[in-house]
Ligand SMILES: Nc1ncnc2c1ncn2[C@@H]1O[C@H](COP(=O)(O)OP(=O)(O)OP(=O)(O)O)[C@@H](O)[C@H]1O
């Protein structure tokens with residue numbers, strides 16, 4: 001589904017990504033773990049065409065997308081749930097969802113709103129409420145639902161667990177798994193290594209712009225470096241895979 005080959009990116013004179021290579025196969029949940037400043041969001045923004053790579057290739061569904069404008073990338077099915085939700089706080093839940101699907105037109109929006117409210121009943125109850133007044137967990141759900149309105153084949157989530165209580169994180173991850181079961185491929189980017197490694201099949205570790213480890217998620221969870229760097233100081237929370 002997605003093949004990233006030797007991707008580098010800079011912010012001004014600073015090189016943030018260094019020849020990053022990884023892939024996501026159709027149907028997988030793949031996690032990318034990295035600490036603050038590792039370059040996770042820069043990588044995702046590069047995949048979405050918002051930031052331009054300085055070298056390397058991005059192949060999505062057999063098409064090179066490295067030079068494509070963001071809207072075309074979304075139309076191909078690569079859709080991101082951005083860091084920190086990035087909702088329109090003064091617009092209602094409904095209006096935020098409508099914006100997520102606008103590129104496919106009004107009819108599409110009307111057809112798919114119902115599915116979103118089924119998936120997230122709490123949003124249905126609050127459809128006329130301004131997004132900025134939702135709780136953190138509700139805002140994350142709205143941000144995911146807004147992305148789903150754009151019909152992703154590959155849904156990319158940038159730290160969806162950030163700032164949320166363990167039970168809410170669990171609910172978000174359950175939703176992610178149910179989306180996978182319904183056929184959406186997932187790239188989950190997290191600092192929360194425990195949660196992300198629990199729901200993924202495979203994972204990569206990004207450190208200062210480089211992929212330093214990769215492999216089976218369960219095996220990575222046992223890896224000394226991962227234990228030391230990401231799990232030792234993780235909050236006391238184990239998420240049971242169902
Ligand atoms: N717009 C920008 N201009 C200049 N430097 C930037 C910009 N965005 C990010 N950077 C720098 O690039 C590096 C990687 O940032 P990035 O946001 O990609 O990391 P991250 O892994 O997403 O971190 P976090 O977990 O804190 O979200 C950091 O050193 C950051 O200061």
Ligand SMILES: [Mg+2]
Pocket residue numbers: 040041042083158
């Ligand atoms: Mg980030």
